[in-house]
Amino acid sequence: MSGQAMPFQLTILGTSSALPTSNRYPTAQVLQVLGRFFLIDCGEGTQTQMRKYKIGFSKINHIFISHLHGDHIFGLIGLISTMELLGRKNDLHLYSHSELQKYLSAQIQFLYPEGITYKIIYHPLNFKKEQKIYEDQKVTVFSFPLVHRIPTCGFRFEEKPALPNLRPDKIDEYQIPIRDRQRIKEGGDFINKEGNLIPHTELTENKHTARSFAFCSDTRYDESYIDSVRGVDLLYHEATFANDNKDLAQITYHSTGENAATVALKAEVGKLIIGHFSARYNDHTPILEDAQSIFRNTESILEGQVFQI
Numbered sequence: 001m002s003g004q005a006m007p008f009q010l011t012i013l014g015t016s017s018a019l020p021t022s023n024r025y026p027t028a029q030v031l032q033v034l035g036r037f038f039l040i041d042c043g044e045g046t047q048t049q050m051r052k053y054k055i056g057f058s059k060i061n062h063i064f065i066s067h068l069h070g071d072h073i074f075g076l077i078g079l080i081s082t083m084e085l086l087g088r089k090n091d092l093h094l095y096s097h098s099e100l101q102k103y104l105s106a107q108i109q110f111l112y113p114e115g116i117t118y119k120i121i122y123h124p125l126n127f128k129k130e131q132k133i134y135e136d137q138k139v140t141v142f143s144f145p146l147v148h149r150i151p152t153c154g155f156r157f158e159e160k161p162a163l164p165n166l167r168p169d170k171i172d173e174y175q176i177p178i179r180d181r182q183r184i185k186e187g188g189d190f191i192n193k194e195g196n197l198i199p200h201t202e203l204t205e206n207k208h209t210a211r212s213f214a215f216c217s218d219t220r221y222d223e224s225y226i227d228s229v230r231g232v233d234l235l236y237h238e239a240t241f242a243n244d245n246k247d248l249a250q251i252t253y254h255s256t257g258e259n260a261a262t263v264a265l266k267a268e269v270g271k272l273i274i275g276h277f278s279a280r281y282n283d284h285t286p287i288l289e290d291a292q293s294i295f296r297n298t299e300s301i302l303e304g305q306v307f308q309i
């Protein structure tokens with residue numbers, strides 16, 4: 001997971017749930033993958049947090065919205081207006097419930113009757129099953145249904161595996177010409193001077209492992225989405241309550257620290273980070289301790305924290 005040149009890193013912009021607190025912001029995270037910047041949820045104050053943690057507005061071309069509760073979308077219109085003020089030209093892609101378009105376009109229409117300087121392209125999510133929602137040469141993004149009061153999706157971001165490297169000792173040993181090297185990296189075999197076939201597996205080594213991150217907020221504990229986060233390097237899972245409010249978590253379709261950790265354990269992820277804390281907790285230690293008792297490699301998140309994947 002380390003020592004790789006291109007960053008795969010997560011910056012936390014907001015960590016709290018529905019009610020405002022004096023020092024925490026509602027859910028928003030920016031995932032930087034090989035030069036792409038993906039904004040995940042956009043709670044109130046997201047643009048202020050982006051300024052604070054030096055994430056350029058113009059770098060954001062894709063925004064993923066888990067669901068249409070206010071603490072995950074109140075920041076959108078502010079960010080969209082700022083982009084307009086800055087004269088944005090690039091398309092902005094929004095992945096969300098289809099109803100978001102109704103909500104946002106009414107506000108945009110009211111504020112900018114003559115229209116804005118750029119195009120917003122809406123991509124409706126599927127709340128019934130996992131779906132590939134974005135793909136380019138290096139990255140794939142999937143959405144998958146969670147279990148909340150209203151339709152909600154989690155997201156999984158995967159780096160595509162890179163081609164393996166040729167082993168320098170084998171290049172020397174078999175005198176592999178330059179013209180054959182790319183083909184071998186792509187899985188081709190090599191025939192040496194004596195006419196023997198050398199399988200590509202003997203000639204290459206795979207130093208690079210594809211990195212992955214999954215985001216789960218908001219949701220009640222449910223085993224239905226465990227396969228969608230299986231084996232990721234880093235999992236963010238909401239943990240609104242500690243065990244003292246287990247019942248409240250059930251009723252409000254939220255998770256406890258223990259729930260988040262159980263998902264992490266069953267899905268065999270590398271590391272778990274938790275957030276979306278209820279405003280009733282001044283101190284998040286109990287939530288973290290509940291989680292760590294089940295899944296040791298858990299951290300609770302803070303605004304401004306950066307996780308390298």
Ligand SMILES: [Zn+2]
Binds near residue numbers: 017018027069071072
């Ligand atoms: Zn929420």
Ligand SMILES: [Zn+2]
Binds near residue numbers: 067069148218
């Ligand atoms: Zn919610």
